[in-house]
Amino acid sequence: MRVAKTGNEAMAEAMRQINPDVVAAYPITPATEIVQIFSSFVADGLVNTEFIAAESEHSAMSACIGSCAAGARTMTSTSSQGLALMWEMLYIASGLRMPIVLAEVNRALSSPINIHCDHSDTMGARDSGWIQIYCENAQEAYDSLIQAVRIAEEALLPIMVSTDGFIISHGMESMEVLEDAQVKDFIGEYKPEHSLLDIDHPITIGAIDFTDYYFEHKRQTIEAMRNAKGIVAKIGQEFGEKFGRSYGFFEEYRLEDAEIAIVVLGSTAGTAKVVVDELRETGLKPGKGIKAGLLRLRLFRPFPYQELAQALSRIPRIAVMDRSDSLNSAGGPVFTEIRSALYDLDTRPKIVNYIYGLGGRNIDLAQIRSVYEDLATNKTDELVRYLGVRE
Amino acid sequence: MEKLFEIRWHGRGGQGAKTAAILFADAALGEGKYIQAFPEYGPERMGAPVQAFNRLSDEPITLHCGVDSPDVVVVLDPSLIETIDVTQGLKQNGVILINTNQEPKVMKDKLPNFGGKLWTVDASTISKQELGQEIPNTPMLGALIKATNLLNFERMLEDTHKKLTKKFKSKPEVIDGNINSIKRAYQEVKGE
Numbered sequence: 001m002r003v004a005k006t007g008n009e010a011m012a013e014a015m016r017q018i019n020p021d022v023v024a025a026y027p028i029t030p031a032t033e034i035v036q037i038f039s040s041f042v043a044d045g046l047v048n049t050e051f052i053a054a055e056s057e058h059s060a061m062s063a064c065i066g067s068c069a070a071g072a073r074t075m076t077s078t079s080s081q082g083l084a085l086m087w088e089m090l091y092i093a094s095g096l097r098m099p100i101v102l103a104e105v106n107r108a109l110s111s112p113i114n115i116h117c118d119h120s121d122t123m124g125a126r127d128s129g130w131i132q133i134y135c136e137n138a139q140e141a142y143d144s145l146i147q148a149v150r151i152a153e154e155a156l157l158p159i160m161v162s163t164d165g166f167i168i169s170h171g172m173e174s175m176e177v178l179e180d181a182q183v184k185d186f187i188g189e190y191k192p193e194h195s196l197l198d199i200d201h202p203i204t205i206g207a208i209d210f211t212d213y214y215f216e217h218k219r220q221t222i223e224a225m226r227n228a229k230g231i232v233a234k235i236g237q238e239f240g241e242k243f244g245r246s247y248g249f250f251e252e253y254r255l256e257d258a259e260i261a262i263v264v265l266g267s268t269a270g271t272a273k274v275v276v277d278e279l280r281e282t283g284l285k286p287g288k289g290i291k292a293g294l295l296r297l298r299l300f301r302p303f304p305y306q307e308l309a310q311a312l313s314r315i316p317r318i319a320v321m322d323r324s325d326s327l328n329s330a331g332g333p334v335f336t337e338i339r340s341a342l343y344d345l346d347t348r349p350k351i352v353n354y355i356y357g358l359g360g361r362n363i364d365l366a367q368i369r370s371v372y373e374d375l376a377t378n379k380t381d382e383l384v385r386y387l388g389v390r391e
Numbered sequence: 392m393e394k395l396f397e398i399r400w401h402g403r404g405g406q407g408a409k410t411a412a413i414l415f416a417d418a419a420l421g422e423g424k425y426i427q428a429f430p431e432y433g434p435e436r437m438g439a440p441v442q443a444f445n446r447l448s449d450e451p452i453t454l455h456c457g458v459d460s461p462d463v464v465v466v467l468d469p470s471l472i473e474t475i476d477v478t479q480g481l482k483q484n485g486v487i488l489i490n491t492n493q494e495p496k497v498m499k500d501k502l503p504n505f506g507g508k509l510w511t512v513d514a515s516t517i518s519k520q521e522l523g524q525e526i527p528n529t530p531m532l533g534a535l536i537k538a539t540n541l542l543n544f545e546r547m548l549e550d551t552h553k554k555l556t557k558k559f560k561s562k563p564e565v566i567d568g569n570i571n572s573i574k575r576a577y578q579e580v581k582g583e
Contacts, residue, residue: 004413004420004428116432137455167455171429172413174420174451270453364456 002176007168010138010175011077011103011161012037014145016047017183020101021072021190024052024063026082030115031057032105032169034077057082061089061100068098069205071195073149076100079165080107083121087128090158094129094221096205099152099159102130103145106266106323107165108359116360117165119265120324123333129221131159131228132301134265136251138168139175140298143245146178149187150235155228157221164267164323166360178243186242229302249304251296252311254280258293260375261312263338264321268356268363269296275368284373292372297334305341312342317375318351321387325355331384352380356387363388396541397458398445401477402467402528405437411467411528412443414551418532419447421550422542427452440475447541463539466490467514467527472498478505488538488580490514490527495583510538512580514572521572522565529569530576537577544577 005013012034015023023042027035042051050067054060057078068074078086083104093100108114109121122132131151135141141163152159163169178186194203209217233248240246251269254276255261262272272294279292295311312318320339322332330336335353342348354371357363367388374380398415402408409430416428427446433439444458460480469491471477477487485507489498492513499509512534514527522529532551536544548570555566 002420004417004426137453164455166432167429170432171427171455172416173427174425267455270455273453362457364459365454 002174004172005138005142005175005177006170006172007138007141007163008033008105008170009037010142011145011163012041013177014142014183015075015077015103016041017178017180018073018075018146018149018187019047019184020049020075022050022052022064022067022074023076024054024060024067024074025076025078026054026057026060030080030082030107031078032165034103034105038077057085058089061086061093064100065089065093065096065098068093068100069096069195070197071192073153073190074098074100075103077103077105079105080109080115080121083125084109087125090125090128090130092206093158095217097156097221097224099156101145101148101152102158102160103141104160104162105165105169106134106162112359114359115165117167118323118358118360120358122160122162123324123326125160126301126333129157129225130301131155131157131225131232131299133159133161133232133299134297135161135163135168136267136269136296137175138163138171138173139245140247141168142175142177143239143243143247146183146186147235147239147247151228151231153190154231154235155224157224157228167267182243186239225302229299229304232299247298249297249299249307250311251298253294253296255293255295255311255315257291258315259291260317260319260372261293261295261315262319262321262368262371263295263297263312263334265297265300265334266323268321268323268368269294271363271365272368275365275372278365279369279372284376290372290376300334303337303341305337308338309341309345312338312349313345313347315349317378317380318349319354319371319375320351321354321356321371323357325358331355335384350380352382353384354387355384358389361388394448394450395452395454396447396463397461398447398463398465398535399458399461400443400445400465400467401471401475402441402443403437403471404439404441406441406467407526407528408441408443408467411465411531412445414528415532415535416445416447417554418547418550419445419542422546424448425450425452431457440471461485463488463535465531465535467531469493469498472501478502481505481507483507486510486538488512488531488534490531492516495581499583508538508582510534510580510582512576514576517572517575517579521575522568530572533573533575533577534580537580538582548573
């Protein structure tokens with residue numbers, strides 16, 4: 001059924017249909033309305049969820065870990081500073097192999113104070129052992145959150161699914177929703193292999209683990225993240241077979257014969273598709289089309305470096321667009337990892353970085369066109385450029 | 392309909408520009424269009440100038456940037472014309488619809504650089520008479536359909552009636568008031 005929903009409503013609707021055992025969250029700013037909408041489902045008796053309104057995001061994530069360890073299907077939602085306050089517990093969730101699902105909305109981190117979109121919050125959490133999926137629109141956010149339940153439970157790793165703050169989270173657009181029963185069937189019942197409440201098989205969770213076994217346990221988490229890639233692919237494909245919308249690690253848009261390409265995450269990819277179409281038709285000067293292409297990266301953790309290298313190997317000039325900066329004086333996080341992924345290629349593409357849209361700065365067609373123009377005219381001498389900023 | 396149609400709503404904080412964009416998108420969705428509705432988020436203050444936007448298309452919409460060159464501009468509060476350039480970026484053959492008790496000609500004189508078609512409707516008075524309070528955004532939907540021909544009026548009315556009936560089961564006067572205000576604005580809007 002086609003409906004109109006904001007990204008927040010889409011994710012809250014997915015949560016309603018998932019009907020998790022426990023949702024623990026800090027429901028006000030910096031969080032978006034996702035939890036607020038979900039709490040109304042709880043109040044109206046539309047879900048069986050035990051809802052815990054915690055006093056901070058740190059407590060919210062702690063409660064999620066506790067409930068997940070007890071064997072409950074557990075979800076939460078946050079954004080920006082809220083994710084930053086969860087930091088300590090994010091690592092504990094992944095280290096304890098807790099399949100928690102987090103609906104995230106990408107917003108800038110302070111300071112300066114800002115509430116708008118950029119990817120600084122989740123990019124900061126990229127080494128925390130959470131699977132990360134970045135969505136282009138409300139539809140993908142909804143679909144991905146449903147898939148995330150299965151991915152997390154099979155990989156035994158926590159997962160965050162994110163949308164671009166305001167652009168997707170507060171913008172209303174057309175999307176398709178599934179029937180409640182379809183979602184219920186797809187995610188199935190949660191039967192954890194080990195849990196604290198399984199009193200016939202007592203276990204210890206979170207014990208001390210010094211020089212003797214810490215490394216082995218971390219090595220297992222690393223391996224779990226490696227395995228997660230296949231799980232993401234399998235479930236994205238199964239979702240497509242059942243409901244007609246397949247999802248992979250990334251989306252290639254007119255990339256096959258592209259001579260120049262942009263790599264980007266999230267909602268900006270949708271805008272870039274329009275530029276690609278225009279350039280293919282009219283080029284920089286009327287009458288001379290340009291072979292422009294686009295790769296929209298969806299799965300950032302685990303990082304599908306081999307598949308990315310293969311997809312980008314034939315393209316001579318590539319620009320990676322980052323909506324956050326690593327402040328390492330060498331480019332954004334997506335750029336450095338894509339660049340590294342291409343290192344083993346026989347012929348390495350020329351690859352440059354554009355930092356854009358920090359703190360919600362509008363990224364329009366002209367800016368994206370200017371990136372393709374730089375690539376088309378070989379203006380690739382500078383490693384990192386800043387798009388749409390006053391300097 | 393052209394491939395992509397963009398609308399910019401100008402209002403003041405608390406006047407319902409965002410709600411108007413959502414209502415219009417919802418009506419368009421009812422006609423099978425692909426839609427977007429989103430506000431510009433600035434400091435949230437009552438009375439401050441605010442904007443909201445719509446995109447409509449027969450095809451899925453992938454654009455996710457701001458609306459810079461709209462096809463239509465809707466002004467919920469005529470005093471905004473004195474303080475901001477409501478025609479900014481408006482397409483050459485664009486349309487402006489203003490909530491005012493003035494004739495289109497009077498408003499055109501206030502916007503000398505605008506060469507397209509200008510429509511006016513007294514949506515504030517209509518809403519006061521039909522709904523008992525000043526909520527100009529609902530009647531503006533009727534006027535907007537007349538001014539743009541974007542949607543089928545009868546179907547939109549039917550769809551809105553259905554939605555309102557669901558929402559205001561216990562308040563039939565609200566349903567009739569809304570429907571009447573949309574109808575009146577559709578009939579009373581004038582273009583030049």
